[in-house]
Structure formats: structure tokens, C-alpha cells
Amino acid sequence: MCYNAPMKHGTVKNGRGSGWLPLDNAAKIYPPAMTEGWNALFRVSVTLDEPVDRQVLKRALLKTVARFPNFAMRLRRGFFWYYLDKLDGAPDIRDDVQNPCARMLFRENGGFAFRVRCFGRRIAVEIFHVITDGAGGLSFLKTLTAEYISIKYGVKVPREGDILDCDEPASAEELADGFLTHAGPKAVPEPPVRAYRLYGTPDRDFLHVTCGILDAAEISARAKAAGVTVTEYLTTVLLFAAADWKKARGGVLQARRPVKVTVPVNLRRLFGCRTLRNFANYANVGLDTRLGEYGFDEAVQIVHHQLKLETDPRRLAAKVASNVGIERNVFMRLVPLFIKDPIMSIAYRIEGDRKSTTCLSNLGLVKLPGEMEAHVERFDFMLGSLIENPVACAAIGYGGKLYVNFTRTIRESFLERAFFTRLVKMGIKVFIESNEDR
Amino acid sequence: MSYCVNCGVELNESERRCPLCGVEVINPAKPYSPNAERPFPASAENVTHRAVRVIAAKVLSLLLAIPFISVLLADLVKDGRLTWSLIPAGCIALFFMAAVFPCLFRRPRVWLFILFGTLETAAFLFGLYMLLGGNWYFLFALPVTLLTGAFVIGCQLMLGSKKASLPLKMIIVLVLAAVFVLVLQMLIELHLKSRIHFDWSLYAAVACAMLAVVVLIVGSLIRKRENVRKKLFF
Numbered sequence: 047m048c049y050n051a052p053m054k055h056g057t058v059k060n061g062r063g064s065g066w067l068p069l070d071n072a073a074k075i076y077p078p079a080m081t082e083g084w085n086a087l088f089r090v091s092v093t094l095d096e097p098v099d100r101q102v103l104k105r106a107l108l109k110t111v112a113r114f115p116n117f118a119m120r121l122r123r124g125f126f127w128y129y130l131d132k133l134d135g136a137p138d139i140r141d142d143v144q145n146p147c148a149r150m151l152f153r154e155n156g157g158f159a160f161r162v163r164c165f166g167r168r169i170a171v172e173i174f175h176v177i178t179d180g181a182g183g184l185s186f187l188k189t190l191t192a193e194y195i196s197i198k199y200g201v202k203v204p205r206e207g208d209i210l211d212c213d214e215p216a217s218a219e220e221l222a223d224g225f226l227t228h229a230g231p232k233a234v235p236e237p238p239v240r241a242y243r244l245y246g247t248p249d250r251d252f253l254h255v256t257c258g259i260l261d262a263a264e265i266s267a268r269a270k271a272a273g274v275t276v277t278e279y280l281t282t283v284l285l286f287a288a289a290d291w292k293k294a295r296g297g298v299l300q301a302r303r304p305v306k307v308t309v310p311v312n313l314r315r316l317f318g319c320r321t322l323r324n325f326a327n328y329a330n331v332g333l334d335t336r337l338g339e340y341g342f343d344e345a346v347q348i349v350h351h352q353l354k355l356e357t358d359p360r361r362l363a364a365k366v367a368s369n370v371g372i373e374r375n376v377f378m379r380l381v382p383l384f385i386k387d388p389i390m391s392i393a394y395r396i397e398g399d400r401k402s403t404t405c406l407s408n409l410g411l412v413k414l415p416g417e418m419e420a421h422v423e424r425f426d427f428m429l430g431s432l433i434e435n436p437v438a439c440a441a442i443g444y445g446g447k448l449y450v451n452f453t454r455t456i457r458e459s460f461l462e463r464a465f466f467t468r469l470v471k472m473g474i475k476v477f478i479e480s481n482e483d484r
Numbered sequence: 485m486s487y488c489v490n491c492g493v494e495l496n497e498s499e500r501r502c503p504l505c506g507v508e509v510i511n512p513a514k515p516y517s518p519n520a521e522r523p524f525p526a527s528a529e530n531v532t533h534r535a536v537r538v539i540a541a542k543v544l545s546l547l548l549a550i551p552f553i554s555v556l557l558a559d560l561v562k563d564g565r566l567t568w569s570l571i572p573a574g575c576i577a578l579f580f581m582a583a584v585f586p587c588l589f590r591r592p593r594v595w596l597f598i599l600f601g602t603l604e605t606a607a608f609l610f611g612l613y614m615l616l617g618g619n620w621y622f623l624f625a626l627p628v629t630l631l632t633g634a635f636v637i638g639c640q641l642m643l644g645s646k647k648a649s650l651p652l653k654m655i656i657v658l659v660l661a662a663v664f665v666l667v668l669q670m671l672i673e674l675h676l677k678s679r680i681h682f683d684w685s686l687y688a689a690v691a692c693a694m695l696a697v698v699v700l701i702v703g704s705l706i707r708k709r710e711n712v713r714k715k716l717f718f
């Protein structure tokens with residue numbers, strides 16, 4: 047039985063325990079785009095107050111995976127599309143490594159499209175984007191942690207918000223493809239403006255991670271003083287860092303391109319949807335440095351208003367409608383996968399993430415119930431390497447700290463240096479750690 | 485706690501160098517200790533690339549093995565020995581060598597592939613010569629093959645050169661083409677009529693030479709771009 051019949055938008059049947067899922071609209075591009083050495087991954091991790099007990103973690107994982115049916119899935123090829131097929135159990139818990147988000151081989155992983163890694167006090171979950179997006183991944187990790195803490199310490203953790211109750215079955219709404227149900231009446235694609243691209247010495251097989259730890263209260267006070275959100279504030283700093291890169295490293299052919307930052311937008315809150323699968327869209331904000339220099343206070347306002355415009359629900363619904371329109375197109379549907387696959391792969395490589403210079407994904411402040419808070423020290427969020435953009439930035443806040451993880455597949459650490467030193471010059475304390483070789 | 489003197493950020497104890505700028509952390513009050521707790525383990529996941537070219541070489545070998553074996557078998561089963569099948573089998577082997585050899589290189593070295601292809605063609609023609617007889621190989625087929633190979637390699641090296649300017653490249657390729665057609669006709673005439681005579685090749689060579697002169701003039705004009713701009717001002 048299929049969880050949501052692709053033909054009937056919105057009519058979703060619940061079939062916990064058996065079944066399959068068509069890929070959601072955002073996930074469709076990732077399987078054709080993946081190669082032997084790369085697939086689109088992201089990682090959320092939690093650091094506890096004690097070393098992780100792997101036996102307990104395994105038990106917690108089995109319960110959590112049963113609650114999140116979209117995680118208990120194997121990616122398979124159909125005749126027209128890829129699909130997710132039911133898989134029993136849970137992947138084995140693996141040791142953490144120095145280079146997170148290295149390409150995932152499903153056959154090494156029991157067929158699962160996510161993996162759980164352990165290092166000392168930290169539990170990390172690396173997720174292939176076909177399963178879910180950052181918010182869905184965080185919900186999974188929080189539920190897994192809640193399950194772990196309640197087994198390990200015998201406490202009852204209240205399940206609220208995105209910490210789910212593992213004794214309840216998954217609802218139909220949680221497995222629905224939100225894009226299909228929430229597409230707007232009119233499809234408006236995003237104008238294809240090419241953004242300035244960062245070039246560096248490629249180092250594709252090793253993801254360099256630089257984590258900057260900031261004081262959350264300090265940053266939010268600054269943002270509040272400017273009348274903007276933390277995401278908007280950080281985006282402005284990142285735009286300035288990218289503009290610094292452009293000024294310093296140039297690129298004759300790229301002189302006319304604006305620097306732009308992609309900011310993923312979680313559509314769940316905007317559209318009141320509780321899906322556990324991908325449900326995000328993107329806003330591209332930029333500074334056109336060809337027009338002249340911007341002061342920080344001006345730029346922060348420009349970014350604020352741009353994001354406001356871009357995240358207008360009607361506008362996002364129109365963008366979603368345009369993406370859904372491509373997928374529901376008769377030609378797209380009737381062309382067999384073996385033809386569609388290479389075409390989509392090439393299209394993604396050409397179009398991919400050219401509209402932005404880099405990206406900043408902020409999962410926001412994590413709030414936990416007191417029972418969990420006592421055992422949880424830290425959260426981290428990072429993005430695996432993107433196809434074109436060599437540097438990505440991801441942020442998450444917890445316990446009064448803001449963790450900003452830069453991940454890159456080039457040697458040059460220029461962008462994060464520009465980002466963090468700008469914060470330092472603005473009087474904000476930055477604490478740095480990394481996975482560099484010593 | 486240590487700060488990077490260059491960036492002003494506070495660094496984790498496990499950092500020997502600043503991850504942002506690479507400057508070494510020197511703090512006499514708190515020297516770097518390799519035993520400090522690190523945020524990531526020391527062992528990295530090894531990402532091996534099963535390169536596309538190796539897969540391509542394998543698939544190609546499999547695809548070509550089928551007709552290769554079947555023609556040889558068909559011939560062998562029919563009259564117990566190999567006769568006609570050697571020619572198609574040789575063709576397949578030639579194609580296999582030309583296609584698979586480049587797959588074994590990480591970086592394409594085009595001149596090497598052409599050289600290899602030329603030698604393969606010469607060997608293949610030699611096989612045909614042994615099979616069919618005649619006196620066409622050493623005086624005609626071999627020189628023409630080598631000449632063509634040399635011409636293509638020459639053009640490729642010239643066009644790929646980074647030092648030469650575009651007009652210079654074009655001139656040299658045109659001169660090479662002129663020499664090529666002249667020598668080609670010479671070889672054909674020698675083989676067929678045992679004489680040296682130029683007619684069609686001369687026209688082609690003259691055309692090449694004229695084109696080369698045009699390129700020379702346009703090239704020198706472009707070098708004096710300011711002059712052109714002055715003349716063509718509108």
C-alpha cells in the first residue's frame with residue numbers, strides 16, 4: 047500500500063508497518079544527482095553529559111525509527127521514478143569520523159539512507175536529503191535523544207512539539223508530501239540570476255568543518271537592536287564575508303555577478319503542516335556590490351526586507367507550484383527513469399546552486415523539556431558538501447550558545463575567517479574549533 | 485585559553501593552528517597539548533572513487549567481447565579453421581584498443597592516444613597485408629598511416645600549446661596541412677604510377693598558404709588594435 051497516492055493530492059492513506067512512498071517534490075532531484083563519491087547529506091548531532099551507551103542507543107534507535115516511517119526506507123528505482131521502500135529494523139551504530147558527511151553507500155548501511163554515529167558523548171545523525179530536511183532531521187534526533195534518556199535514566203520525558211511519542215503511530219499528515227498539498231494556484235519560477243561563485247583548491251573527499259561558538263544572547267541582542275531576526279543578522283554578516291571574498295579574490299568573468307546567500311525557509315510553520323519529510327523552500331538574498339558600498343546597518347535592513355518579500359507565503363506557494371508543475375508535467379512523468387536520470391543529473395549540475403554564492407541554514411533555538419535539558423549539553427548542525435558551492439554554513443542554538451558550523455570542500459578558509467573576524471571586530475566573542483589535521 | 489593573534493578568536497585547546505588563518509598558536513602560559521580533547525576523532529572515512537572511466541572500460545570490453553568471440557566461433561565451427569573471421573575480429577580488436585587505452589589514464593594525453601592509435605592502425609594493416617598479400621603495405625599503407633598520425637599529432641600539440649598565440653597556431657596548422665596534402669599526393673602517385681607529380685594537392689596547398697597569409701595580416705592588425713579602433717571608429 048502506498049502512503050500517499052501520487053495521483054490524488056492530499057488524499058493520504060495511513061499504512062504504518064508496510065508500504066512505500068513516492069519521493070517528495072524536493073527529494074526527487076537528489077537520487078539522480080548523486081554519484082559514487084557524493085550525495086546530498088546533512089548532519090545533526092547532540093552532545094550529552096555522559097559517554098553514550100551504545101546498547102541503549104540501539105534500543106532507542108529501533109523505537110524512534112518505528113515512529114518515523116520515512117527513515118525506515120530503502121531508496122529503489124522504479125520504472126518512472128525512484129521511490130522509498132519499507133525496510134525493517136535500524137542501521138548499525140557506527141563510529142564517528144574526522145570527515146563528517148562523507149558520501150553514503152547504502153549497501154554499507156543496511157540499505158538505510160541515514161546513519162547514526164557515535165563519538166564519546168556525542169550522537170550524530172547524518173541524513174540523505176531524500177528522507178527529510180533539516181527540521182525533520184532535528185525532530186528525529188530530538189525524539190531519539192528523548193527515547194535514549196528515558197531508557198537510560200528511567201525518566202519520563204514529556205513529548206511535545208517536534209519531540210514525538212514513539213508509542214503513537216505516524217499519522218498520515220506526517221508522511222504526506224506537503225509540496226503537493228500546499229502548492230499555490232499560480233506557478234512562478236524563480237528568475238535565474240547567476241550569483242558570484244567561490245572557487246578554491248578542491249578537496250572533495252575531506253569535508254573541513256570549522257565551528258564558531260557564539261553567545262546566543264549577545265547575538266540576539268544585536269539583532270533585536272537592529273530590528274531583525276538572528277538569521278537575518280547572520281545572513282548579512284555572511285553576505286559581507288562573501289563580498290570580502292569577491293573583493294580579495296575577484297574573478298574577471300564573474301565581476302558582474304552579485305553575491306547571494308541562500309536561506310532555507312521551513313514551510314511547516316508558514317503553511318501549518320506537520321510533515322516529517324522535506325518541506326522547505328529557499329530564499330535568495332543578495333547585495334549588489336556593483337552599485338557601491340553598503341554599510342552594515344543599511345545592509346541588515348536590506349536583507350531583512352528582502353527576506354520578508356521572499357518568504358511571503360503566496361510567493362513561496364507560487365515557487366512550490368512551479369516545482370510541482372515540473373514534476374507533474376506529463377512528459378516528465380512518462381519518460382522512463384533511465385532516460386530521466388542522466389538528464390536530471392546534468393540539469394542539476396548545470397543549474398544546481400548557481401543562484402547563490404553560499405548558503406546559511408539556521409535551525410533556530412532548540413528548546414527541550416527540563417528532563418532532557420539536564421543531560422544535553424550541545425547541539426550541532428552542519429551541511430554536507432553541495433554540488434557547486436564549496437562552502438556552506440549552518441547554525442543552531444542551544445543552552446545560551448549559538449553553534450555556527452562552516453563546512454567546505456576547498457582548502458581556503460577565507461569565507462569563515464571573513465565571517466568570524468567581522469563578528470570579532472563588531473565586539474562579539476567567538477570560540478573556534480575544527481576538524482583540521484594537526 | 486588561547487586566542488589567535490591574527491584573527492582575535494578564542495581557540496579550542498585542541499587547535500595547534502588557528503583553523504581560520506593557519507597561524508600557529510603560541511601561548512607560553514598554556515602550550516599546545518596533543519592530548520587535549522578533540523571535537524572529532526582522528527580517523528577519517530576513506531572515500532574511494534570508482535572512476536567512471538574504469539567502469540566505461542569494463543562495459544566496453546564486455547560489449548566488444550560478444551561479437552569478437554562469436555565471429556571467431558562461427559568461423560571455427562564451420563570449417564575447423566580461422567579464415568575470414570580474422571578481419572572482423574581484427575577490426576573489433578583495433579576499436580577495442582583505441583577506445584580502452586584512453587580510459588586507463590587519469591589525465592587525457594591526446595597526443596599519446598593518437599600515437600598509440602596510429603601504431604595500432606599500422607599493426608592492423610600489417611595483419612591484413614600478411615593475410616591478403618600484395619605489395620601495398622611498406623610503400624603505401626604504412627607511410628600514409630604514419631604521415632596522417634604525425635599530422636594529427638602535430639596539429640594537436642600546436643593547438644594545445646599555451647605559449648603560442650592563436651594566429652601563430654592557425655598559421656602553423658595551415659602550413660602543416662599544406663605539407664600533408666603534398667606528401668599524400670606524392671605517396672599516392674609513387675604507389676600507383678611510380679612518378680612524382682602534383683596537381684590537386686598543389687591547389688589545396690596554395691589555398692592553405694593564402695589563408696595563412698590572411699591570418700598573418702589579420703593577426704598583426706589585431707596586435708595593433710589601437711590602429712584598427714582608430715580606423716573603424718563610429
Ligand SMILES: [Zn+2]
Nearest residue numbers: 488491502505
Ligand atoms: Zn587566525
